[in-house]
Amino acid sequence: MALFSPFLLPKITAPLLALALLAGCQARREAVDLLVTNATVYTVDSTFSKAEAFAVKGGKFVAVGSASDLKARYAAAKEVDAKGQFIYPGFYDAHCHFYHYAMGLAEADLVGTKSWAQVIQKLQENRRKYPKARWLIGRGWDQNDWPTKQFPTKDTLDLLFPDMPVYIARVDGHAGIVNQKLLDLAGITARTPISGGVIGRDAQGRLTGLLVDNAQSLLSNVSPSTTAAEDTPLLLQAQQNCLAVGLTSLAEAGLQRTDIAVLDSLQKQGQLHLRINAMVSASPANVAYYLKKGPVQTDQLTIASFKVYADGALGSRGACLVKPYADKPKETGFLTSTEKQLRALAKQIAASKFQMNTHAIGDSANRIILNIYGEALKGQKDRRWRIEHAQVITPADMPKFGQFGIVPSVQPTHATSDMYWAGERLGAQRVKTAYAYAELLKQYGQLALGSDFPVEDINPLFGFHSAVARQDAKNFPKGGFQMENAISRPDALRGMTTWAAHAGFEEKRKGQIKPGMLADFVVLDTDLLTAPNEKLRGAQVLQTWIGGQQVWEKK
Numbered sequence: 001m002a003l004f005s006p007f008l009l010p011k012i013t014a015p016l017l018a019l020a021l022l023a024g025c026q027a028r029r030e031a032v033d034l035l036v037t038n039a040t041v042y043t044v045d046s047t048f049s050k051a052e053a054f055a056v057k058g059g060k061f062v063a064v065g066s067a068s069d070l071k072a073r074y075a076a077a078k079e080v081d082a083k084g085q086f087i088y089p090g091f092y093d094a095h096c097h098f099y100h101y102a103m104g105l106a107e108a109d110l111v112g113t114k115s116w117a118q119v120i121q122k123l124q125e126n127r128r129k130y131p132k133a134r135w136l137i138g139r140g141w142d143q144n145d146w147p148t149k150q151f152p153t154k155d156t157l158d159l160l161f162p163d164m165p166v167y168i169a170r171v172d173g174h175a176g177i178v179n180q181k182l183l184d185l186a187g188i189t190a191r192t193p194i195s196g197g198v199i200g201r202d203a204q205g206r207l208t209g210l211l212v213d214n215a216q217s218l219l220s221n222v223s224p225s226t227t228a229a230e231d232t233p234l235l236l237q238a239q240q241n242c243l244a245v246g247l248t249s250l251a252e253a254g255l256q257r258t259d260i261a262v263l264d265s266l267q268k269q270g271q272l273h274l275r276i277n278a279m280v281s282a283s284p285a286n287v288a289y290y291l292k293k294g295p296v297q298t299d300q301l302t303i304a305s306f307k308v309y310a311d312g313a314l315g316s317r318g319a320c321l322v323k324p325y326a327d328k329p330k331e332t333g334f335l336t337s338t339e340k341q342l343r344a345l346a347k348q349i350a351a352s353k354f355q356m357n358t359h360a361i362g363d364s365a366n367r368i369i370l371n372i373y374g375e376a377l378k379g380q381k382d383r384r385w386r387i388e389h390a391q392v393i394t395p396a397d398m399p400k401f402g403q404f405g406i407v408p409s410v411q412p413t414h415a416t417s418d419m420y421w422a423g424e425r426l427g428a429q430r431v432k433t434a435y436a437y438a439e440l441l442k443q444y445g446q447l448a449l450g451s452d453f454p455v456e457d458i459n460p461l462f463g464f465h466s467a468v469a470r471q472d473a474k475n476f477p478k479g480g481f482q483m484e485n486a487i488s489r490p491d492a493l494r495g496m497t498t499w500a501a502h503a504g505f506e507e508k509r510k511g512q513i514k515p516g517m518l519a520d521f522v523v524l525d526t527d528l529l530t531a532p533n534e535k536l537r538g539a540q541v542l543q544t545w546i547g548g549q550q551v552w553e554k555k
């Protein structure tokens, strides 16, 4: 049953009604496609104003104001009574992996597994469900959640799945366990050299199946490539999941040319409604191709940035730190490219119109990237180069975000997922300089908020809750984690709408409910500005609209 339905006039009578009304009033009313009334509309404009109604024409907002005023001025082909519910600009995830997420819908979901035995059980279930699959892939395990906190080894995988390649990624994607079949396919032996990563070996020097960071790229030549036809149903299923949580725009944090082509064609066929800011994976071939081609900026697709990796993740101790890990005093993590390579790439991109969006987690990686950015962008204003994650920042480096105009692109749920063990990795002092969103906001004046899904849940309201309450789904900890870095609710809403758009040079087109902007909006049953913290994650999206078209409704 629909919770609320559009104006109940059959379409055919609408023009007649408009005529009848016209006869009764002096002024001629302008025809519009849609009038939404009886709502609490958070416009997220520059004054964070509220309104009651708005009008849409040609896929864009044309007026925002009171219902009586708009009804007097406009004759709408369709009217929606929002029944007093709450409307926001469509949510924008500023950093996610939509394509991976979509492909992952056919993979074994290992998030939340409580033991290695449970991982094995889920893999067996997946095998039964997809007997034709050429590979067995799982994702999302986290040994920090298990009774034994050591990395698992491949022995059971070899026993149960001797003949098919098995790959199971850790929750952060920076570490994975593979079976012998896959090691053989990839030609990985105990003697394979590796830099910027780890190939796990036991005390006897035998392979354990663990591959960390660059070691995982040894698999890229053997990984199964799927066709657009195979990918499409999964992408469309993923889109439904996104629309159901109010997402209308996504920044894809690193795609190949072929993947971008699939998304582009689905958008052009009218099947993919989501607007995509596709960051291009910065392989030498991709960089050469897109620098020559130049940026793309349409209402549906933005291609104007390169996604670069500076280091790994904190959970697998791949994040590059200035001082050693508190829980592994001989390790400081590593850069996944050399400083020289990163500097050369920055110089190359700085001479173009593209943004450079670099994954940097550790304080050393962040310092190196900030300095490289500052040097490459010298004299250039408002290039909006981004640091993705900006997770651990030495206080002395903080002001560089403001000084060099670097956009912090952060994922608030990382703070509340990692808080259980981040202190062990970083130590009591240094953890205070991590997930410092309020401080980053102060430095740059804006924050782009994302989820990094499928690393975290796709629901942007989880991020909203984490950002403002600094608590996880269990409302833990009481009082919030490092609350000095919580941000206000209006700022969290800006971060997932207009500031996310700004981070892709799209703020003049979307992210606000304002005349001239693309009519992307969501209807919720909850006032995100006043609801108690513990109600935020459960807020329900009732309708999702993109370009003035309803693309999703809660049944």
Ligand SMILES: [Zn+2]
Binding pocket: 095, 096, 097, 253, 452
């Ligand atoms: Zn990511």
